[in-house]
Amino acid sequence: MFNRLNVARASLSVVAATMLCAPAFAWEPTKAVEMVLPSGSGSGTDQMARLMSSIVVKHSLAKKPYIVTPKGGAGGAEGFIDLKTSPGNPHKILISASHMYMLPLTADVPFTWKDMTPVANLVMDEFILWVNAASPYKTAGELLAAAKAKPGQIRAGGAGSKREDNLLFAAVEQAAGVKFNYIPYKGGGDVATQLVGNHIDVSVNNPVEAVSQWRAGQLRPLCVFDDKPMAQTDKVTATESWSSIPTCKSAGLNVTYLMQRSVFLPTGVKPDQVAYYVDQMQKIVATPEWKEFSNRNAFKDAFMTGPTLQKFLQTDADMHYDLLKKAGFLAAPQ
Numbered sequence: 001m002f003n004r005l006n007v008a009r010a011s012l013s014v015v016a017a018t019m020l021c022a023p024a025f026a027w028e029p030t031k032a033v034e035m036v037l038p039s040g041s042g043s044g045t046d047q048m049a050r051l052m053s054s055i056v057v058k059h060s061l062a063k064k065p066y067i068v069t070p071k072g073g074a075g076g077a078e079g080f081i082d083l084k085t086s087p088g089n090p091h092k093i094l095i096s097a098s099h100m101y102m103l104p105l106t107a108d109v110p111f112t113w114k115d116m117t118p119v120a121n122l123v124m125d126e127f128i129l130w131v132n133a134a135s136p137y138k139t140a141g142e143l144l145a146a147a148k149a150k151p152g153q154i155r156a157g158g159a160g161s162k163r164e165d166n167l168l169f170a171a172v173e174q175a176a177g178v179k180f181n182y183i184p185y186k187g188g189g190d191v192a193t194q195l196v197g198n199h200i201d202v203s204v205n206n207p208v209e210a211v212s213q214w215r216a217g218q219l220r221p222l223c224v225f226d227d228k229p230m231a232q233t234d235k236v237t238a239t240e241s242w243s244s245i246p247t248c249k250s251a252g253l254n255v256t257y258l259m260q261r262s263v264f265l266p267t268g269v270k271p272d273q274v275a276y277y278v279d280q281m282q283k284i285v286a287t288p289e290w291k292e293f294s295n296r297n298a299f300k301d302a303f304m305t306g307p308t309l310q311k312f313l314q315t316d317a318d319m320h321y322d323l324l325k326k327a328g329f330l331a332a333p334q
Contacts, residue, residue, distance in 0.1 A: 025279070026272040029064040029091055036094040038079030040072035043187070044125070044208055044297075045095050048261065051293055052095075052284055061283050075099065075160070077109045084115040088268035093119065093277060098164050098259045101320040106162040108331045113317060116264035118309050119274060120281040123299035125259040126230060127168055129222040129248060130203045130210055132195055140223045140251035143202060147178035156180035157191045157200035162329045165191070167320075168204045168225065168257050170327035175255045195219060206259075207298035211236060223248035225257045232298050242298045258300065260316060262309070278305050 035053065039045045046068065053066040071079035076099050083094045094116065103109045129140055137143040147154045158165025161184040169182055183200060185191050188209030194200045195210075196218045203210070204225070213219040215236055224230055224245045232242040248255055263281055265274060284290055285303055294301070304312055324330055 025276045027090070027270065027276055029062065029276075031091055032064050033062070033066045034092045035066050035068045036079045036082055036092060037068065037070045038072060038076030038094065038096060038099070039070060040187075041070045043070070043072070044206065045097060045261075046070055047208075048122075048293075049095050051289065055284050055287050055289050056280070058289070059283070059287060061280060074109070075103060075107065075163075077103055077107070077111065080109070080111045080115075083264065083266050084111050086266045089266050090269050090273040090276075092266060094264045096260070096262050096264060097125070098316070098320065101317045102163060102167070102324065102329075105321065105324050106329050106331050113264075113313060115267060117267055117269055117274060118313060119263040119265055119277045119305070121260050121262040121302055121304040121309055121312065122281065122285060123261050123294055124302045125206050125261060126298060126300060127164070127204045127206060127225045127257050127259070128210070128245065129225070129253075130192075130195060130205055130214075130219050131201065131222060132198055133218050133220045134198075135201070135220065137202075137222065138220075140246075140248055140253050143222060144172075144176045144178055144253065147180060148176070151179040152181050154178075154180050154202060155200040156182045157185055157194050157203045158182060159186070159188045159191055160184055162324075164257075164259055165204050167323050167327060167329065168255070170329070171255050171257065171323055172253065174326060176253060192219070207242065211298075221245045223251045223253065225255055226300070227256050230298055231300070232295055234295070260302075260313075261299075262313070281305075 035049045037045050037049055049068045053068055056062050056066050071082055079094060080100060083092065086092050100113045104112050131137050137146060156169050158169060166182060169180055173179055185194060188205050191203045192205055192210045192213050195203050196213055210219055214221060225248050227249060229247060230242040230245060235241050265277060
C-alpha cells in the first residue's frame with residue numbers, strides 16, 4: 001500500500017530517470033572551449049576561471065575541456081577585442097569585470113560591452129575601505145575627518161589608474177567633500193603590501209586581495225561599500241567575520257559599489273549555444289567547490305541570466321558612465 005512517502009520516492013525516481021535519459025543539448029562544443037580573460041595570470045579573474053575549468057572536469061559537466069587564456073594586454077583591451085573579432089564563435093567565452101565599461105570611455109578602446117553576448121553574471125565582488133592595523137583611524141568617519149583636515153595628504157592606493165579603485169576613491173571624494181593623494185599600483189596584491197608597509201594610508205581592496213593581511217593582524221577594515229552587511233559569518237580573525245564589517249552608509253559615507261563577474265560569448269552566436277553555456281554556469285555555481293570558493297572570497301551571490309542580466313548590465317553601464325564623467329575620467333567629451 002502506497003503512502004505519501006512512497007509516492008514521493010516514486011516521483012523522485014521518475015524525475016531522476018528522466019534526467020538520466022534526457023537528450024543532449026541541441027548544441028554542444030565540438031572542440032575545447034577557450035576562456036578568454038581580459039586580465040593577467042594570477043588575477044582574481046584568472047583564479048576564478050581556473051577553478052571553473054577544474055570543476056567542469058571533476059564533475060564531468062562537458063565533453064570538451066575549458067582552456068584558460070589570459071589576454072590582459074593594454075589593460076584588458078586585448079581580451080575584449082579578441083571576443084569582438086570572433087563573431088559567431090561558440091567555442092570562445094570571456095569572464096569580465098567592470099573594466100569592460102571603463103576601457104572604452106577612458107582609453108578610447110574600439111569596443112563596448114554590447115560587442116558581446118551576455119550569458120550569466122556569477123557573483124558580485126565587494127569593495128572594502130582598509131587601513132593599516134596600527135592606523136589611528138578606527139572608523140570611516142575618523143579617516144574622512146582627517147582627509148578633510150589635510151586635503152591631498154592622505155595617501156590612497158589602488159590597482160591601476162581610472163579603474164575601479166581610482167573611480168571608487170573619486171566617488172568617496174565627491175560624497176564626503178575630501179581630497180586624497182591617489183597612487184596607482186599594478187594590482188590589488190601590491191596595494192595590500194604597500195598598506196601593510198605604511199607606504200599608503202588607505203585602500204579599497206576586494207576581500208580576496210587583503211584577507212591574508214587582515215587575518216594576520218596587519219590590516220583593519222573600516223567599512224564595506226554595499227547597502228547591506230556581508231553575508232559570510234565565519235570568523236576571519238579571532239573575533240571578526242566579514243559580516244562584522246559595517247556598511248559605509250551606516251558610517252555616514254553614502255557610496256555603494258560592487259563589481260560584476262559576468263560570462264559572455266561573442267556576438268552572432270545562436271540561442272541554443274547561449275542556452276548551453278547558461279546551463280553550464282548554473283551547474284558550476286551549484287558545486288561544493290564553487291560554494292567554498294565564493295564563501296572564502298566573500299563574494300555576493302547574484303546569479304543572473306536572460307532579460308534580468310541584460311537590464312542589470314545596462315543599468316551598471318549607465319552608472320559607470322556617470323561616475324566616470326563626474327570624476328573627469330572620460331577620454332573625450334561624450
